[in-house]
Amino acid sequence: MALLEVEDLVVQFYTEDGVVRAVDGISYEIERGEHLALVGESGAGKTVTSLALLGLIEDPGEIVGGEIRFRGRNILECSDSELRSLRGNEIAMVFQDPETALNPVYSVGEQIAEAIRAHRDVTDEQARRRTVELLERVGVSDAEHRYADYPHEFSGGQQQRIVIAMALSCEPDLLICDEPTTALDVTVEAQILELLEELVEEFETAIQFVSHDLGVVAERCDRVLVVYAGQVVERASVDDLYYDPKHPYTVGLMASIPRLGADRDRLPTIPGAAPDLIDPPTGCRFHPRCPYAESCCATREPSLVDAETGTTATPLEAAPTAHLAACHEYTGALEDGLDYDVVVSGEDEGRGESE
Amino acid sequence: MSDDEPLLRVEGLEKEYAAADGLLDRLFGSGRTVTAVDGVDLEVREGETLGLVGESGCGKSSLARSLLRLTEPTAGTVSYRGTDLTALSRSELRAVRTNVQYVPQNPGASLNPRLTVRDIVGEPLEVHDVVPPSERDARVRDLLETVGLAPGHAERYPHEFSGGQQQRLAIARALAVEPEFVVWDEPVSSLDVSVQAQILNLLADLQDEFGLSYLFIAHDLSVVAHVAERVAVMYLGKIVDVGPTEAVFDDPSHPYTAALRSAIPEPDPRWEGDRIVLEGTVPAPSDCPSGCRFHTRCPRVLSPAEYDLASDTVRAIRRLRKRLADAGNGLESVLAAPTTDENVPAAIRDEFDIPPELEDDDAERVLADALESVATGEIDDGRARLASAFATPCETDRPRLEPVGGDGDRSIACHRFDDAYADHLPNDSETRTSER
Ligand code: SF4
Ligand code: SF4
DSSP states (O other): OOOEEEEEEEEEEEEETEEEEEEOOOOEETTTTTEEEEEEOSSSSSHHHHHHHHTTTTTTTEEEEEEETTTHHHHHHHHHHHHHHHHHHHHEEEOSSSHSOOOOTTTHHHHHHHHHHHHSSSOOOOOOOOOHHHHHHHTTTTTTHHOOOGGSOOOHHHHHHHHHHHHHTOOOOOOEEEEEETTTTHHHHHHHHHHHHHHHHHHHHHEEEOOOHHHHHHHSEEHHHHTTTTTTEEEEEEHHHHHSSSSSHHHHHHTTTTOOTTSSOOOOOOOOOOTTTSSSOOOSSTTTTTTTTTTTHHHHHOOOOEEEOOOOOOOTSOTTOOOOOOOOOGTTSSOOOOOOOOOOOSSSSSOOOOO | OOOOOOEEEEEEEEEEEEEOSEEEEEOOOOSSSEEEEHHHHHEEEETTTTEEEOOOSSSHHHHHHHTTSSOOEEEEEEETTTTTGGGOOOOHHHHHHHTEEEEOOOHHSSOOTOHHHHHHHHHHHHHHHHOOOGHHHHHHHHHHHHTTGGGGGGGGOOGGHHHHHHHHHHHHHTTTTTTTTTEESSSSTOOOHHHHHHHHHHHHHHHHHHOOOEEOSSSSSHHHHHHHSSEEEEEEEEEEEEHHHHHHSSOOOOHHHHHHHHSSSSSSSSOOOOOOOOOOOOOOGGOOOOSSSSTTTTTOOOOOTTOOOHHHHHHHHHHHHHHHHHOOOSSTSSSSSSSOSSSSHHHHHTTTTOOOOOHHHEEEEHHHHHHHHHEEEEHHHHHHHHHOOOOOOOOSSOOOOOOESSSSOEOOOOOOOOOOGGSOTTTOOTTTOOOO
């Protein structure tokens, strides 16, 4: 049994304009210690999925179907107090904006110590000592003195370190990172990602990594789920996804990244914009933007299949290593088929060799 | 390369702000100032895109805003087609503003939410009297079409648009006055990659179609590398590296440029390289380091001339020196954890990754003596020995932006590129590689 199993999750939001199905039947699993990425455009359902795992979908949103099993237990059936104990203790989170995760009126030390006390049977002094250790561990220098400082007295990068310290304070089994470094400079991003990697290795934490940065995903994740318009369109190991993408949407995403050293005047783009989820396109949701769309694409919805064999495969039933994609190509329904080249490295030769 | 006068020439530009550290400072003014832009020279040539990169807090936006006098520069000149913008009156400046446009970061926040698209794009047409009132609506529709928005959207409000569409709207507004030169401040930083690619292509198309010149500010180096012909790298108020994009990113470059480039996450799972992870963040301008401003974070600091050491060793000793300089007078402030090791000097070497014996005998003697002093509680003495014996010119001498290579197109501010400091290159850096 995987650490986390999400099965056929459906989340809806009720808006003035109609019902938005932000997540429409997503399934996946995360193994112990594994790093799984969810990639896709804003509004594709990545963040909503993360919030659902934490039991944080609020009015006007609602989970209307599916199961989220954490160590076999369905989170959706947990009481509020069970959820609270799960959050922080076994599942923790690091979001894009550290300021929203930190309470401005408490010192950072108190906040972390409080998180520890809430989940562990420790004395105040033990909680304090553990907090100082954690602050030091995440690279806050002079932690003993900075314990009593308030969040605003730290830079954005330092705040994110503090959030990470808090998230890892109870050694959770699953850490949800939603764009954890998007607001930071590349230099600070590199520091934070390196720190995160060291820590999760130390604690054997699994990560659900939500990011739109395909560079970060390539470096930090084992497997990737590509989400489009609330559905999974491709699932693969990170190597397969970058070197042998199967879904035209993934191909388009990969091609549109500017790569250092690539000499291109124009970037290949995916035409149009992400669809309106109140009234999503019929058939394959990607068909209005897909360069390979044929008539069947507008009428029939492709299901997720094993791209090698063409057999229907739900992510939970298929082997975790199977490469899955939702495109008619893999069931032989396309007449002309797909046709694209994949260029991964910006430079042909090994980059940056010194003379 | 032509010898023609560039479109825009910035010389010795400075921008100081009143320092406002604490509440009292803010209430009464401390009289102290911090320098956000400190003597910048820069050119933008006709028809080109100059990229400007650097971490937050390095002064990129202050530079852009002060060169357009959106905030008044403290010193320096900005000549635009031979006219010094800093000498113009407000009304003369207004006339120039139709040639020069600034598009701020985050269009969502900079577009007035209570105005319709027609008013947002139409306002500059009216203010600068670009077209007669009767033709304004038609022009707005044209502009919307030019940037890829439906002309029929003229009656909508900004919030009805996605992030990418709002950026298109900001672009249409900037184009309304038919500028020649546009400063883009992080135009794609908050967009999804697919939308980002569309906007970058649009900017390239507009540049071709209207013969525009751009100053393009971004923290994403791969984006800048894609759009810019030349790049300037800024650190703590100064340009430290400038030249043709390929040269700046590929050649041996300024250690700061190399670190920025190296930090970009590679969209290739098979990439295996050594990443230079810079420590800390840009120091506050009020706390500007002596000598080379980058020396507090530079992974490639020069070594003291008298010794022959490897870069790693130089760095390790610097860390120890720094710890000693900040430390109190007890051993506990030098070592993170109390040592059970009888041999304190060895424990210190261990903690700072200093080899048990340095490859240079003279350096080894000085270090050994200093460590002995520390071990016997004479922290002051150890501190002084290390401070004087291992001083590097990076801490004392300010590097100037000087041309490197033959054609004068590339300039770097770093002692490594100055032959006068050749003796100070650590012994493993003959090749001056870019470390990637
Ligand atoms: S099913 Fe059709 S429209 Fe959808 S991705 Fe495949 S080819 Fe494109
Ligand atoms: S002058 Fe010294 S500190 Fe400054 S960038 Fe060059 S090597 Fe680094």
